[in-house]
Amino acid sequence: MIRRLVGYLDARSGTAPYLRKALRYVFPDHWTFMFGEIALYAFVVLVGTGIYLTLFFDPSVTDVVYHGPYVPLDGRHMSQAYKSALDLSFDVKAGLLIRQTHHWAADVFVAAIVLHMLRVFFTGAFRKPRELTWYIGVTMLGLAVLEGFLGYSLADDLLSGMGLAIAYSVVLSIPFAGANIGLLLWGGPFPGSADFLSRMYVFHILVIPVAIGVLLTVHLALVAFRHHTQFRGPRAREDNVVGTPAWPGYALRTLALMFAVTGVLFLVGGLVQINPIWEWGPFETALSTNGAQPDWYLGWLIGGLRLMPGWEPHAWGYTFLPNPFWGGAFFPLVVFAFLFLWPSLEKRATGDRSFHQLLDRPRDAPWRTGVGAAFFTWVAMVFFAGSSDRVFVQLHIPYESQVRVYEGALFVIPFVVFWVTKRICEELRRTDVHPLRGSTTAIVRRTPGGGFTEAGPRGRDPGEP
Secondary structure, three states, X not given: OHHHHHHHHHHHHOOHHHHHHHHOOEEEOOHHHHHHHXXXXXXXXXXXXXXXXXXXXXXXXXXXXXXXXXXXXXXXXXXXXXXXXXXXXXOOOOHHHHHHHHHHHHHHHHHHHHHHHHHHHHHOOOOOOOHHHXXXXXXXXXXXXHXXXXXXXXXXXXXXXXXXXXXXXXXXXXXXXXXXXXXXXXXXXXXXXXXXXXXXXXXXXXXXXXXXXXXXXXXXXXXXXXXXXXXXXXXXXXXXXXXXXXXXXXXXXXXXXXXXXXXXXXXXXXXXXXXXXXXXXXXXXXXXXXXXXXXXXXXXXXXXXXXXXXXXXXXXXXXOOOHHXXXXXXXXXXXHHHHHHHHHHHHHHHOOOOOOOEOOOHHHOHHHHHHXXXXXXXXXXXXXXXXXXXXXXXXXXXXXXXXXXXXXXXXOHHHHHHHHHHHHHHHHHHHOOOOOOOOOOOOEEEOOXXXXXXXXHHHOOOOOO
């Protein structure tokens, strides 16, 4: 019966050759390729849980009085949006589980994209003919960060309201067009018009998810059309792919990963609290809270705002670049500009315009690895600076002292990281030492001159008797 059904479908669609080719598609065997799949499955969980939350959330700023099960807020005036988020957490069956799973999936989604892009960058997987795939990935990262920010801002609690106030200040600081952009988005001075939350809701549940879905589909199609890259090995060449066929080997493996990602996200969503909006209370423009922190993927933007000195160029009685512009707009612009321009910069610097199927080890490109490590360190330091207030609250280290240390280290540590990383890569490439190759008891030793040598089995040097 199955054979007749397959024959019937093939006779009328002619898809058997394409299906056979798809089932024989080969996937390289390396654990770092799983980061992209984790991002894909986290996005699937986001869509599924988001549909459930959409059924119960009301994006309205209409003033209501709360009389729900959370007693500390009983009798408080709040927006309908905040009340519906509270009802989701306390009244709707599985509402808190779904809301927290949705939030954790967003954090994992962005983290997986970042790790995937680091693997692509340090192995040179962005080179010709995959530049377009890289550009799409960088665009998805930007959209994922924006989508996450809009998501946790919809609850209209005190933390999300403070985040929107900061975003409003950053938008207004954009030269020449900032005021018009702010008026267009918010519909008036902060906190904006009554329709602002509804517009943000439409972008969060429809516009940006569809854009991410389209880009993700194109991204996967480009990967399939050009085939996967692969690490160098005994049988790996520029004109082949060595690995596991799609069916049955890789299909079962990736299905197991999908169920594992989904299970872990729901497990964490049920056991680990995240964004307890009932503790923040409803947003009021005159209120704020000390030590408030956004989700992790916005920490680098908060750090940029904290570290920028009070520098505002003035001329002819006008402030041309208000202070929030540097950390909130210019800094992320520099980061994403670097990511978009790097394939072209490397191509021009090396003159390499050939097709690449085989990946580099990080040591094989000391300059790229050094620049990448320095750039990542620079962004990471700004990211950690975003937690300065929490460090002050928890460890009582003076906030001003932390900011001064970070401001100085930003101009020193990245250059040190670049020099050390490049030096280590050059030595590893020259000696071709690998700590995991050969005997499992082999030891890599640093020589007094700064090089590396590989000791023999049981830790003895090759020259020892």
